Amino acid sequence: MSLHLGDLIIMSSPMMNRFPLNRGIFLHFKVEYFFEIGLFFGGILLYWRSFTLVRNMVRKQVLVILMVVFFLGGAGLLFASSFGGLNVESFIMGSGAVVSAQKEEVQLVVGGDIMLSRNIGWLAKQEGYDRTFSGQNFNPLSQFSCYASGDCLLYFNLESMFSAKDNDQPKGGFTFRANTGNIQTLLDLQGNNELVLSLANNHTNNAGGDGVELTRHRLSAHEIGHFGAGNTTGEAETFYSTRKGGIKFCFQAFSYDGTHGIYGKKSLAWNPLSLPLMTGTLHAMEQDLCDVKVLGLHWGAEYRFQPAKWQVLLAHQLVDAGADILLGGHSHVPGPYEIYNGKPIFYSFGNFLFDQDWGMKTSVGEFDFNYDYELKKNRVPTYIPLLASLQIEKNGTGIQISSPLFKMARLHKGIFSPLDDETFSGMMEHLVLK
Known part of the structure; x- marks a missing residue:
């Protein structure tokens, strides 16, 4: 047990006889020792000054009275602070005084693209839309400490809008329209945690304006945050904010093909990769006192690990403009990350829940690949979802973001399983920005 000066002062006093150590009462002092020391030395100075003033006085009992009054007052403050809950700082400096800021922490867990149509939706429909994360199935999010306790803030990109006319069939082409029953998959994924979803991607318009309206309605009904698309540009450009663990997070998303127009019978808009729009969003977040500003970016070439030079340049411009975290997607394979000016940039998380689990046969000149030690062959890792956890801390000096x-x-037919260590190590080598 380590002792502070405040402990020694009180432990040497007669109060120790009334509150013995074996009751553990002196192990948890709430008093700030800085003020104890100040009171202690302040008392010495007052004693000396009082003695100087009255040393030639006949009535020496005045000095005795001053000493007794000060000692009792100081002892009362210390006793009330330690045992009665009195805030000495507020008592001495005013009720608004804050000397030591309380540390606040949140674990942000981020992943890639979720597609609930085609074969994923068809398989889920066979089991009442309670399949991927049900029963004893492996949940890759369980690898993070905050997930079981319900303390995670989760981020993904929803690649398929809900539709009254779904496209849930094994070979459904490239039109992603999910049955509304698939909301159960998202709820199972969420667990007791908080989930937010980007809606800005190159499949936002697959179910038309009706699909975006239905998707936003269903997500809102289940308190799942969403952003990046709407039936008007105003809805699309409105960022989403949430406060968790005392930290205000603000999210917005953008896609390389973002636009607005009439799709089906209703208008639809999703945010483009426009630098003025993105920097304007960051400014609005700053004005709204957001602690952590997060942008989702749907961009880049498919089946390529490394980002293009324009992506790196744009990412750096966004961080310089105030972005705290950049989350990329669209490539279908995990991509590299970097820390730029203290801010994490993830160029791609690849697929999270998708039906491209065949891994694609490699063509060295066309696609990037990784050697799979379980399959014992080269594969484009479309079936390996990448997840990352960031510890976000708010303290007296501002916001601190940990390394990821x-x-x-491993994903096969909508069911996850653990990835072997050798293949994991090989994939980690691709996460280095070159």
């Missing part, structure tokens, strides 16, 4: 903790899994 990476996890992966």
